Amino acid sequence: MSHPEPVARRMYDLIEPIGLVPYLADESDEALMALGLRNQWDAYFAGRAAPFGRSVPAEVIHAIFYNFAPGEVARHIPKVWDLTTPEAALAARERGCVAGIRRILGDLADDPGVARAGDLLLRAASSAPAEGRALYAALRALPAPQEPVARLWHAATLLREHRGDGHTVALLAEGIGGTESHVLHALSIDMPAKAFGRVGHLPAAQLTAVVDGMRDRGLVGTDGWLTAAGRATKERVESLTDRLAEAPYNALSPSELERLVAYLEPISAAIQAVIPW
Numbered sequence: 001m002s003h004p005e006p007v008a009r010r011m012y013d014l015i016e017p018i019g020l021v022p023y024l025a026d027e028s029d030e031a032l033m034a035l036g037l038r039n040q041w042d043a044y045f046a047g048r049a050a051p052f053g054r055s056v057p058a059e060v061i062h063a064i065f066y067n068f069a070p071g072e073v074a075r076h077i078p079k080v081w082d083l084t085t086p087e088a089a090l091a092a093r094e095r096g097c098v099a100g101i102r103r104i105l106g107d108l109a110d111d112p113g114v115a116r117a118g119d120l121l122l123r124a125a126s127s128a129p130a131e132g133r134a135l136y137a138a139l140r141a142l143p144a145p146q147e148p149v150a151r152l153w154h155a156a157t158l159l160r161e162h163r164g165d166g167h168t169v170a171l172l173a174e175g176i177g178g179t180e181s182h183v184l185h186a187l188s189i190d191m192p193a194k195a196f197g198r199v200g201h202l203p204a205a206q207l208t209a210v211v212d213g214m215r216d217r218g219l220v221g222t223d224g225w226l227t228a229a230g231r232a233t234k235e236r237v238e239s240l241t242d243r244l245a246e247a248p249y250n251a252l253s254p255s256e257l258e259r260l261v262a263y264l265e266p267i268s269a270a271i272q273a274v275i276p277w
Contacts, residue, residue, distance in 0.1 A: 159245075
């Protein structure tokens with residue numbers, strides 16, 4: 001079913017807060033680090049890469065995750081699998097995310113709307129073609145939880161990774177590299193690249209080389225900010241990302257989609273109110 005108006009951006013605004021719980025609420029990292037992991041980045045890579053198992057090398061995870069600087073993945077993969085197992089990491093991540101969502105939502109966590117939202121969202125999330133979407137496909141191969149909060153979080157994560165795989169396609173189509181994607185985003189929100197958390201830690205010379213490369217291609221001006229061409233590139237990336245994220249929602253009728261929005265609005269608002277953005 002094709003909806004008369006694009007819905008991916010509308011759904012992204014509602015789903016992204018749920019999908020960000022592993023990264024912005026403490027419970028997920030705490031559950032993963034209780035397995036013996038050394039730091040938050042161990043927890044990040046173990047939790048997110050776990051659907052691929054222990055045998056996939058860092059080079060492949062780097063390619064799939066796309067936007068990490070060279071060598072960053074290899075500092076954690078495969079070392080984390082000497083400390084725990086992918087199965088334990090998956091269970092800990094889910095357990096921590098459910099605890100975080102329940103803490104944030106309070107009594108709302110047991111509202112029937114949470115279960116209804118999870119069921120509809122999972123139907124959408126599990127319906128999209130998986131071709132060309134490695135992270136989404138790996139996550140979709142896992143069994144869906146039955147507990148309502150876990151089911152909602154799992155569905156939101158599926159949709160977040162589905163969109164993320166499409167975002168990588170959009171970046172590749174525009175010739176934007178992994179580290180460049182962070183610079184492009186930072187400058188598009190009027191933040192200096194060196195102040196953006198995902199690249200601000202890089203050696204100054206390395207980050208300067210990335211920005212200089214974008215300047216040579218006309219994306220960044222001599223003033224260090226995006227040119228008109230750079231902003232147009234960013235807009236094309238986001239537009240294509242939205243188009244590629246539409247497919248899951250074709251599994252829902254217009255009335256089901258409207259009900260899903262109504263169920264998600266209070267959940268998303270509650271999470272946005274307490275998670276630091």
